[in-house]
Amino acid sequence: MKVDRLVALAGGVGGAKLVDGLNRVLPPEALTVIVNTGDDFTHLGLYICPDLDTVCYTLAGIANPATGWGRAEESWHALETVVSLGGPGWFRLGDRDLGLHLERTRRLATGERLSQVTQSFCRALGIQACVLPMSDEAIPTQVDTDEGLLPFQEYFVLRQCQPRVKGFVFENHACARPAPGVLTALEAAHVVVICPSNPWVSIDPILAVPGVRAGLAGKPVVAVSPIIAGQAVKGPAAKMFAELGVQPSALAVAQHYQPWLRGFVLDRQDKAQTAEIRRLGLEVLVTDTLMTSLADRERLAREILDFVTTW
Amino acid sequence: MKVDRLVALAGGVGGAKLVDGLNRVLPPEALTVIVNTGDDFTHLGLYICPDLDTVCYTLAGIANPATGWGRAEESWHALETVVSLGGPGWFRLGDRDLGLHLERTRRLATGERLSQVTQSFCRALGIQACVLPMSDEAIPTQVDTDEGLLPFQEYFVLRQCQPRVKGFVFENHACARPAPGVLTALEAAHVVVICPSNPWVSIDPILAVPGVRAGLAGKPVVAVSPIIAGQAVKGPAAKMFAELGVQPSALAVAQHYQPWLRGFVLDRQDKAQTAEIRRLGLEVLVTDTLMTSLADRERLAREILDFVTTW
Numbered sequence: 001m002k003v004d005r006l007v008a009l010a011g012g013v014g015g016a017k018l019v020d021g022l023n024r025v026l027p028p029e030a031l032t033v034i035v036n037t038g039d040d041f042t043h044l045g046l047y048i049c050p051d052l053d054t055v056c057y058t059l060a061g062i063a064n065p066a067t068g069w070g071r072a073e074e075s076w077h078a079l080e081t082v083v084s085l086g087g088p089g090w091f092r093l094g095d096r097d098l099g100l101h102l103e104r105t106r107r108l109a110t111g112e113r114l115s116q117v118t119q120s121f122c123r124a125l126g127i128q129a130c131v132l133p134m135s136d137e138a139i140p141t142q143v144d145t146d147e148g149l150l151p152f153q154e155y156f157v158l159r160q161c162q163p164r165v166k167g168f169v170f171e172n173h174a175c176a177r178p179a180p181g182v183l184t185a186l187e188a189a190h191v192v193v194i195c196p197s198n199p200w201v202s203i204d205p206i207l208a209v210p211g212v213r214a215g216l217a218g219k220p221v222v223a224v225s226p227i228i229a230g231q232a233v234k235g236p237a238a239k240m241f242a243e244l245g246v247q248p249s250a251l252a253v254a255q256h257y258q259p260w261l262r263g264f265v266l267d268r269q270d271k272a273q274t275a276e277i278r279r280l281g282l283e284v285l286v287t288d289t290l291m292t293s294l295a296d297r298e299r300l301a302r303e304i305l306d307f308v309t310t311w
Numbered sequence: 312m313k314v315d316r317l318v319a320l321a322g323g324v325g326g327a328k329l330v331d332g333l334n335r336v337l338p339p340e341a342l343t344v345i346v347n348t349g350d351d352f353t354h355l356g357l358y359i360c361p362d363l364d365t366v367c368y369t370l371a372g373i374a375n376p377a378t379g380w381g382r383a384e385e386s387w388h389a390l391e392t393v394v395s396l397g398g399p400g401w402f403r404l405g406d407r408d409l410g411l412h413l414e415r416t417r418r419l420a421t422g423e424r425l426s427q428v429t430q431s432f433c434r435a436l437g438i439q440a441c442v443l444p445m446s447d448e449a450i451p452t453q454v455d456t457d458e459g460l461l462p463f464q465e466y467f468v469l470r471q472c473q474p475r476v477k478g479f480v481f482e483n484h485a486c487a488r489p490a491p492g493v494l495t496a497l498e499a500a501h502v503v504v505i506c507p508s509n510p511w512v513s514i515d516p517i518l519a520v521p522g523v524r525a526g527l528a529g530k531p532v533v534a535v536s537p538i539i540a541g542q543a544v545k546g547p548a549a550k551m552f553a554e555l556g557v558q559p560s561a562l563a564v565a566q567h568y569q570p571w572l573r574g575f576v577l578d579r580q581d582k583a584q585t586a587e588i589r590r591l592g593l594e595v596l597v598t599d600t601l602m603t604s605l606a607d608r609e610r611l612a613r614e615i616l617d618f619v620t621t622w
Contacts, residue, residue, distance in 0.1 A: 044413045044414075044416075044417050045356055045357070045413065045416050045417055045420060046356070046413075074388075075386055075388050075406065077385075077386050077388075077405075077406035077407045077410065078389060078406045078407065078409045078410035078413060079410060080407075080410065081406075081407045081408075081409075081410025081411055081414070082410045082411075082413055082414045084410075084435060085410070085411060085414045085431070085432055085435045086414070086431065086435060087413070087414035087417060087418075088417075094388075095386065095388035095389045095392075095406040095409075096388045096389065096391075096392045097392075098389045098392075098406075098409065098413075099388065099389035099390060099391065099392025099393045099395075099396070100392055100393075100396060102355045102356065102357075102389060102393055102398070102409075103355075103392070103393045103396045103397070103398035105355075105356050106355050106356055106398060106399075107398075109356060120396070120397065121396055124395060124396045124397060
């Protein structure tokens, strides 16, 4: 199978790394990334899109390598001032990052759509890949917990994922439309890669956008496990699986996505689960999935492309 | 006359300097400053109060001594990012300054009033004087020019005061109320000082707030000329006088405020105008009014207090 049109579904840090790898090894303009916007929120009057920004900063080579989010060589003077005046400091916003949120918020207020703003920012940041928000409409993720429904960022950042999870609500998703370009990109795609992002709060929100699941039907879809040796590389994915009564594992991820998948990529450390994942009817690639260097990103991307090319 | 309750009316840079001098020489809690908010505006979604901030930064000792506006030791990363993404850079906003605007905008959106936010910020900045916006309601100054009405900041910053001035509109002023504290401070004041700010666009907007003129009636009011040797120390005051058909001079300023004044302070360079200003029925103090150092601010403040104490 030829792969010169690829769609990646991605959330934040882990997803952004694989997207970067794919962008580095694919021909120019071959890659479209559909990014989760379920954790977008308004804070300090600014419209903030954490996953979209992590993907763009990573593709532009300006992401903070230490945190995985925000920008490298960042200063924090504005937020320090906010806090010194008694304002909220729980959501960390660097000065350069803030500049992007200010300009995005300004443009949205003039009536531009999130997808248009994102395209313009990508051009300014020198990004060749096509980066699409899953929707131009807000589909805010609410985490249903033992303390009730919490807006995602409140659960994730303010409460540091401590409340016990019972489920998720993707508010407004049934009435929302995918952003322009999402369905046509899926239709044109030779293969779809579900990046190693949180299945519950990064990928499921994308799958919940009307038309996306139908767009995956019949496509060669391959998912990369964000769970290695029972742990999430970053974030609360493993904790969420456990609290929802599922032993966190690569197998559990494969089962989660199974209706849409043709292939699955898992880490060498989870090799023992290969047979069971094959039994789900999936083709399996076992490799090193942890991406600590740029070289790792490229290698994993190449291996995935080689894997799907044999189909 | 005893002076331990003083009200100063002030705009930006020049006014802020004299306010700082008064604050340094008066007993604690003796000073209330009523600040012009006619040039407040919303930019990048932020509610910005240039004169209020200049007064507060100056009183807190964190103003930028080079520009007169904004903060010392400032960085510009957010605005650089806005501009790099194609956004507007004409209104200069430093990162620390931005933090204050973000927090003010956030609080106003929760329903706090500008005067409450200002009081809270003053506490956080360690400011003892009572700083009041002239009103909690927007009274935007429009500059009537040969190109039509221009919002003040557009005239002042974007167009650098180039359009020819025909007059001024203080939008909404007739229906607005003074901020809580303004009228009681005027009532309790032993003396009112009109600071060396622009008469047309810094002081007149304050005088246009219903109740303020009546509050000045019968009070010992002293004004300090912002015009020295026919020039404004900073800003377009002289240009405005000229375009409105009045030769810019200390005398012209005295005539402008004459109905409310008991005394007038002018610079030694304009000494020759003393007799004519006396002929308006005003007591006159001739001294050095240019404030280049902290010592200048204190000295001028002391001289003004000595001047009015003899009344």
